[in-house]
Amino acid sequence: MSAPTLEVRNLETHFLTRDGVVKAVDGVSFQVGAGEILGLVGESGSGKSITGFSILGLVDAPGRIAGGEILFQGRDLVPLPERERRKLRGSKIAMIFQDPMMTLNPVLRIDTQMTEAVRAHRDVSKARALEIAREALVKVGIASPDERLASYPHQFSGGMRQRVAIAIAFLNEPELIIADEPTTALDVTIQGQILHEAQTLCRETGTAMIWITHDLAVVAGLADHICVMYAGRVVEQGPIDAVLDQPAHPYTVGLIGSVPSRNRRGGRLFQIPGMTPSLLNLQPGCAFRSRCPRADAACLDEPPVHAASQGRQVRCAHPHDQPLETVLQSSAGGQEASL
């Protein structure tokens, strides 16, 4: 692999609250190359969105980046002054939010918003900017773009708004796109359309993409690599097939097992007992240990990171080494008994 578009090293984003320090992102490392899609997966509170916001420099007080490096094309973004960061945002690095109305201004017409985004970063005439905007709308599959350019966001359906948001993200031919659950609020057929557009654009333009989601099934169909986060840390990462077929971390196993799947129709779903811990004053050691069937005294210490080929990493003292089905079968018996 050539030099990655983005490399995050030991990123730490902390929130200083009255009750203590919340380590929302606690030593996260990963990388994405050009034209690659990385799936960043986790449940609420795992720190996946904050990781995305940190890369863009969108973490507001009381949050701050407490440590680590965010290397974008070899340049560390963390120490950059806000003015420099602003130049990157929207041009080299773009973001797609879950709610397209976070991107769109409800009182401005689409053409105003899109040409503004082009002209903020490029020295082009209004007419040329409009042309670029029109092309971008065509690329995301919007019919009659001229009419649409003259409309306001409220005249669009949810799926259409998300397409416009994606078109805006791709406007300045960014090197990196961070997509934060962009299809979660959409219907299945519309989600399919959006995934299709995002996938095609990434492959065609060679843009690197980080797709943040809680939905493993979406990531399975889309991503090349996957990072599984739990309580602010990456617990497992690697190529998509390797991680989903032979997950090593007990949390990944539990997460995949709890997704209803073809092969296990009607059967009992594997369930992870308990719930995600509060990130406030988290005890040292493995954060998953209270819910983990394999936990023992060793898990009170910081779990070791096992690295294998192709960027495969697991942060666990007792990783699994069997294919998923074997692991689920052997642990299903134990679950029935314990219930």
Added chain:
Amino acid sequence: MSAGLQAGGLQSSDAEAPAERRPILHAEGVSKRFVKRLDFAGRIAQRLGSSIREETVHAVDGVDLTVGAGEVVGLVGESGCGKSTFGRMVAGILPPSAGTLAFDGKPVWRNGRVAGHDTALAIQMIFQDPFASLDPRMRVEEIIGEAPQVHGLVPRGEVADYVAEVMLRVGLDPDFRRRYPHQFSGGQRQRIGIARALAVKPRFLVCDEAIAALDVSIQAQVINLFMDLRRDLDLTYLFISHDLSVVEHIADRVVIMYLGRVVEIATTEDIFDAPNHPYTQALLSEVPRIELRKRRYQPVKGEIPSPLDPPPGCHFHPRCPHASERCRIERPALREIAPGRWSACHLND
């Protein structure tokens, strides 16, 4: 399942569920129209010759459905297809504009009001949002204990024990009975909502996107709880969801709706293995699956039309790859194309 095979003989296993189960819920031609009345200014404008008219949404348009006792029926569709509205009519929350709904042979609705306490209690609903569906100023024991006490299901002195029993059943610690909803996580709140529904000893649960707002690992816990309750309490479910993989996991039969109409009804196996209606086919091909890696999405074109102004004929024809002239004019009837298998498509003729 094997019983169906024997009874059906040469017929495929499709015939099973509705035939062998005693029907418990029967819907016939159930419709719901919402009319947006004109305001004062609108009425004046109309008098003066403006083309403003009252707008009518056919949220649910002539749904026929029979649910057998002990069955789990999944009701699937995208936003605006009328699945929630139908669930609300079944649960006695929203009166239908036309058609009849019968529970156990007795009508659910009479003259726009719920026909009887027994039916109203027997059908309970579990809502999507565990944050909005619980009164924030009531303690858990009041939320769960109020209805059985009001309806005289449990003597006053035994309410506390009864609440504890219901809480245990849904996996909540009875020690938390004095707490308020905000002191619980999303998954626990959904359990409170389930406990509240179970407290009046229902026989039929309408679950409206009951797990959509929960995290994946919590979803699995609640799905397992639903399946345990079904086994232990002999419950029947109408499970409304947009999530096909969840429905595939939990349901015996699946009903697919599009813009207020039922387009296909079949057993879960049939729907997922060989969908008949083009809409069902499109829907299923879009479902992300964990087994399918780096797939090429082949999306169905177009958007869901507005229910205010649905296309004539078959509602799906503008997006359907097989649409013909007939689909643009004539509404396809929901017909039985194989035993136990219904579809509304002209292609089956």
